Amino acid sequence: MGSKVKRKRWSENFSEWYNELIETAGIQDKRYPVKGMNIWLPYGLKIMRNVEKLIHAEMRGTGHEEVLFPALIPETEFQKEAEHIAGFEGEVYWVTHAGHDPLEVRLILRPTSETAMYSMFSLWIRSHADLPFKIYQIVNTYRYETKHTRPLIRVREISRFFEAHTAHDSYEDAERQIKEDLEIFDRLTRLLALPYIVSKRPEWDKFPGAYYSLGAEVMMPDGRTLQIGTMHNYRQNFARAYNIQYETEEGEHEYAHQTTFGMSERLLAALIGVHGDDRGLVLPPTVAPIQVVVVPIPKKDVEGDVSVYSREIAEELMNIGVRVHVDERDIRPGRKYYDWEMKGVPLRIEVGPREVEGRKAVLARRDTLEKRTVERSDLVKEVRETLDKIHENLHRRAKEFLEGHIKRVDTIEDARRVFRDRRGIVEIPWCGEESCGLEMEEALDAKMLGTPYPEENSMITDKKCPICGREAKFIARFARTY
Amino acid sequence: MGSKVKRKRWSENFSEWYNELIETAGIQDKRYPVKGMNIWLPYGLKIMRNVEKLIHAEMRGTGHEEVLFPALIPETEFQKEAEHIAGFEGEVYWVTHAGHDPLEVRLILRPTSETAMYSMFSLWIRSHADLPFKIYQIVNTYRYETKHTRPLIRVREISRFFEAHTAHDSYEDAERQIKEDLEIFDRLTRLLALPYIVSKRPEWDKFPGAYYSLGAEVMMPDGRTLQIGTMHNYRQNFARAYNIQYETEEGEHEYAHQTTFGMSERLLAALIGVHGDDRGLVLPPTVAPIQVVVVPIPKKDVEGDVSVYSREIAEELMNIGVRVHVDERDIRPGRKYYDWEMKGVPLRIEVGPREVEGRKAVLARRDTLEKRTVERSDLVKEVRETLDKIHENLHRRAKEFLEGHIKRVDTIEDARRVFRDRRGIVEIPWCGEESCGLEMEEALDAKMLGTPYPEENSMITDKKCPICGREAKFIARFARTY
Numbered sequence: 017m018g019s020k021v022k023r024k025r026w027s028e029n030f031s032e033w034y035n036e037l038i039e040t041a042g043i044q045d046k047r048y049p050v051k052g053m054n055i056w057l058p059y060g061l062k063i064m065r066n067v068e069k070l071i072h073a074e075m076r077g078t079g080h081e082e083v084l085f086p087a088l089i090p091e092t093e094f095q096k097e098a099e100h101i102a103g104f105e106g107e108v109y110w111v112t113h114a115g116h117d118p119l120e121v122r123l124i125l126r127p128t129s130e131t132a133m134y135s136m137f138s139l140w141i142r143s144h145a146d147l148p149f150k151i152y153q154i155v156n157t158y159r160y161e162t163k164h165t166r167p168l169i170r171v172r173e174i175s176r177f178f179e180a181h182t183a184h185d186s187y188e189d190a191e192r193q194i195k196e197d198l199e200i201f202d203r204l205t206r207l208l209a210l211p212y213i214v215s216k217r218p219e220w221d222k223f224p225g226a227y228y229s230l231g232a233e234v235m236m237p238d239g240r241t242l243q244i245g246t247m248h249n250y251r252q253n254f255a256r257a258y259n260i261q262y263e264t265e266e267g268e269h270e271y272a273h274q275t276t277f278g279m280s281e282r283l284l285a286a287l288i289g290v291h292g293d294d295r296g297l298v299l300p301p302t303v304a305p306i307q308v309v310v311v312p313i314p315k316k317d318v319e320g321d322v323s324v325y326s327r328e329i330a331e332e333l334m335n336i337g338v339r340v341h342v343d344e345r346d347i348r349p350g351r352k353y354y355d356w357e358m359k360g361v362p363l364r365i366e367v368g369p370r371e372v373e374g375r376k377a378v379l380a381r382r383d384t385l386e387k388r389t390v391e392r393s394d395l396v397k398e399v400r401e402t403l404d405k406i407h408e409n410l411h412r413r414a415k416e417f418l419e420g421h422i423k424r425v426d427t428i429e430d431a432r433r434v435f436r437d438r439r440g441i442v443e444i445p446w447c448g449e450e451s452c453g454l455e456m457e458e459a460l461d462a463k464m465l466g467t468p469y470p471e472e473n474s475m476i477t478d479k480k481c482p483i484c485g486r487e488a489k490f491i492a493r494f495a496r497t498y
Numbered sequence: 499m500g501s502k503v504k505r506k507r508w509s510e511n512f513s514e515w516y517n518e519l520i521e522t523a524g525i526q527d528k529r530y531p532v533k534g535m536n537i538w539l540p541y542g543l544k545i546m547r548n549v550e551k552l553i554h555a556e557m558r559g560t561g562h563e564e565v566l567f568p569a570l571i572p573e574t575e576f577q578k579e580a581e582h583i584a585g586f587e588g589e590v591y592w593v594t595h596a597g598h599d600p601l602e603v604r605l606i607l608r609p610t611s612e613t614a615m616y617s618m619f620s621l622w623i624r625s626h627a628d629l630p631f632k633i634y635q636i637v638n639t640y641r642y643e644t645k646h647t648r649p650l651i652r653v654r655e656i657s658r659f660f661e662a663h664t665a666h667d668s669y670e671d672a673e674r675q676i677k678e679d680l681e682i683f684d685r686l687t688r689l690l691a692l693p694y695i696v697s698k699r700p701e702w703d704k705f706p707g708a709y710y711s712l713g714a715e716v717m718m719p720d721g722r723t724l725q726i727g728t729m730h731n732y733r734q735n736f737a738r739a740y741n742i743q744y745e746t747e748e749g750e751h752e753y754a755h756q757t758t759f760g761m762s763e764r765l766l767a768a769l770i771g772v773h774g775d776d777r778g779l780v781l782p783p784t785v786a787p788i789q790v791v792v793v794p795i796p797k798k799d800v801e802g803d804v805s806v807y808s809r810e811i812a813e814e815l816m817n818i819g820v821r822v823h824v825d826e827r828d829i830r831p832g833r834k835y836y837d838w839e840m841k842g843v844p845l846r847i848e849v850g851p852r853e854v855e856g857r858k859a860v861l862a863r864r865d866t867l868e869k870r871t872v873e874r875s876d877l878v879k880e881v882r883e884t885l886d887k888i889h890e891n892l893h894r895r896a897k898e899f900l901e902g903h904i905k906r907v908d909t910i911e912d913a914r915r916v917f918r919d920r921r922g923i924v925e926i927p928w929c930g931e932e933s934c935g936l937e938m939e940e941a942l943d944a945k946m947l948g949t950p951y952p953e954e955n956s957m958i959t960d961k962k963c964p965i966c967g968r969e970a971k972f973i974a975r976f977a978r979t980y
Contacts, residue, residue, distance in 0.1 A: 045618065053570060083540060
């Protein structure tokens with residue numbers, strides 16, 4: 017099976033493992049003839065759709081309404097907020113012609129939808145009674161990435177871009193929204209078994225136009241971090257640029273406060289990276305397109321209909337809402353195990369003549385690779401419990417991995433050692449000055465993720481900034497990032 | 499309420515009624531600053547999502563796999579099939595720059611996805627064992643329409659474009675696929691209560707690159723037809739251009755046969771137009787975001803808690819899977835009726851102190867506007883039955899309207915009279931010559947939809963083509979179209 021050869025790959029050559037698995041597990045096809053734009057294959061899309069269902073449910077539960085905006089934005093709208101333009105103009109795609117003629121007003125393909133949405137906000141929002149105003153969409157967006165592209169992670173077409181946009185009557189209410197976003201994110205990532213950290217981005221790495229930006233990261237197996245969620249408080253920056261005013265109860269006109277909350281198919285990249293192993297994907301049962309695969313193992317000249325028995329099991333599981341598949345292909349069981357392990361199916365049920373005769377079944381867990389024989393009469397209960405255990409185990413071991421890869425140090429030398437050694441996230445005392453932050457980034461060849469959030473977690477005393485030697489005000493996190 | 503003024507609008511000024519309702523009912527906002535590109539509002543999107551759920555279920559049930567392709571297609575791929583380019587090059591949007599630089603290979607925004615997909619088909623399809631190959635996606639597509647645009651009907655961004663693409667080992671199997679498409683379409687439109695006709699398009703109106711094209715039309719209230727579905731048999735045209743070959747069982751290499759099946763948000767336009775009335779939308783219960791609205795009508799100084807009673811009813815309905823909403827806004831009941839009638843909620847339940855006291859409820863049907871008092875104990879059964887009756891009634895009356903607007907004539911003069919009178923579809927004997935067909939189109943200021951499909955329905959004998967006087971071979975259908 018060559019498992020010795022592969023054994024080292026997830027942990028030791030993650031990047032290669034990832035690129036290969038994306039195709040072999042049927043997530044995406046990278047051969048589309050535009051660099052950085054990939055094709056969603058059926059299996060990958062099914063996982064992503066399950067992730068999106070969780071997002072839609074969270075949005076419904078928190079009073080966000082779904083909308084869809086056009087993907088094209090007139091140049092004139094794009095150019096209303098100065099910082100935003102400066103941040104994006106280097107990476108937008110321009111539509112300049114239609115049919116055989118040049119367009120009168122050039123259009124950009126949305127890199128994100130602030131500039132598409134906010135002139136409409138100024139029409140929709142009239143009074144304090146319209147606030148808070150909460151909408152979201154999941155759409156395709158475009159960024160001309162000049163860095164090395166990587167499926168689901170760094171792409172020129174982000175095809176499952178989630179963006180929630182809100183407007184509020186005060187800074188406090190916008191802050192309450194950011195808190196709600198963090199709660200949504202926490203519930204969602206719990207369902208995906210993805211432990212994470214949240215950092216407040218440094219000034220030089222804010223979203224263009226934001227007052228402040230939060231970023232949520234997971235730890236990939238190679239010790240690099242992956243940003244999978246962002247929350248921005250815009251204050252009134254965009255409201256001023258797009259004239260989003262509302263009438264207060266007292267009849268005054270005020271600019272609205274705004275926030276956004278963003279995620280994307282990077283959530284799937286995180287699922288793949290964080291939970292995977294040398295055999296392939298390991299999917300949390302919550303989003304696995306197939307939660308249980310039943311493999312009948314008929315034996316020549318042996319009595320007992322494994323096929324009928326397998327289907328009965330499948331039907332019983334289906335009736336309690338389990339996504340189950342019976343693999344009746346005419347190939348060897350070992351090949352079937354290999355396929356479904358690669359595709360990350362959380363639980364396999366093996367059924368041979370012995371199981372039929374003894375009214376039993378073998379459960380094989382994808383996460384621990386443990387096998388256990390259970391009574392047929394206990395099967396439904398056992399499957400339910402095992403799926404829950406798998407989920408908990410995935411979350412627990414990912415959390416241990418994340419926590420084991422965060423290291424607090426006092427000096428640049430110690431920080432360098434961490435990056436040389438096992439990588440991960442390094443926390444260093446910081447005076448708060450941009451120049452010192454940038455110097456640390458350069459010294460470590462790493463990115464400052466920001467300061468731990470909520471902010472009380474970022475405060476320290478009695479430490480010095482290792483660059484300037486002054487009193488440190490914050491803990492700053494550094495990592496090699498995707 | 500000015501209902502006299504409005505009474506005439508759906509039937510007599512449909513176009514104005516439609517444009518206004520799209521905004522007042524919360525379907526789309528047309529004020530987006532790019533002509534022909536509109537914003538989906540929450541209520542409209544909820545209806546469309548329900549339509550899409552039915553489409554996804556049909557696709558799953560017929561073994562189509564969902565994929566997602568990038569929206570951008572390199573010019574070099576777009577230019578491989580000559581007829582296809584000729585048909586679309588006048589209306590594609592061109593992406594020519596990214597960031598500050600011109601692109602080496604210009605990109606088009608997909609007007610449809612043949613040219614995005616088929617070079618991948620040639621990689622994916624290797625052997626007869628890979629066939630039939632059936633995929634679909636629902637995506638945004640772009641066409642630079644020079645005609646008058648209209649929300650959901652004629653737009654520059656078709657944002658909910660459904661396209662199924664299949665490949666087969668023979669013409670016969672491709673024909674079987676077209677038959678399956680027609681069956682899917684029939685089941686889907688039955689669920690939408692939308693009666694329709696299918697025509698085989700004339701040669702000059704085929705899809706660019708197709709061997710033949712079928713189109714399905716509904717009849718809008720002003721007697722104009724709206725195409726809501728198309729099925730195309732491409733034969734091997736695209737397979738030759740994109741080199742889609744498979745190995746037969748005998749080891750030969752053959753080009754695949756291909757078909758496509760298309761629909762879009764025009765399905766929603768049809769729902770709005772076909773079922774609506776002067777009060778607004780009338781939605782089939784299958785896709786109504788709210789199937790039943792409960793309106794409590796408290797009376798001052800009268801005993802009996804209408805609010806509690808209303809919520810109990812709602813809960814009971816929710817438990818059997820009805821999408822129900824209790825309108826407890828502090829406004830007059832008449833205003834609530836007006837709102838929910840405009841939004842097309844199929845069934846309203848009115849609850850006043852009298853109903854609470856007598857353990858009854860009033861059911862008001864949106865389609866017939868009939869009111870009926872039922873026993874509280876029968877309510878669940880009555881609601882279920884009434885929703886079914888509403889669906890059947892919508893379908894029946896739309897079918898009568900469609901059939902009452904198809905008229906068979908022998909002469910151009912009679913055909914002209916039909917268009918002067920009540921419009922609709924006119925069926926005329928036709929020799930089959932393009933020149934005669936085009937002359938009839940001009941004489942009638944109408945479009946030839948094509949010949950009735952299946953083809954046995956289009957044959958006639960003993961009739962003359964009214965243009966050339968020769969023996970007529972077919973019945974040809976003409977209509978003013980959207």
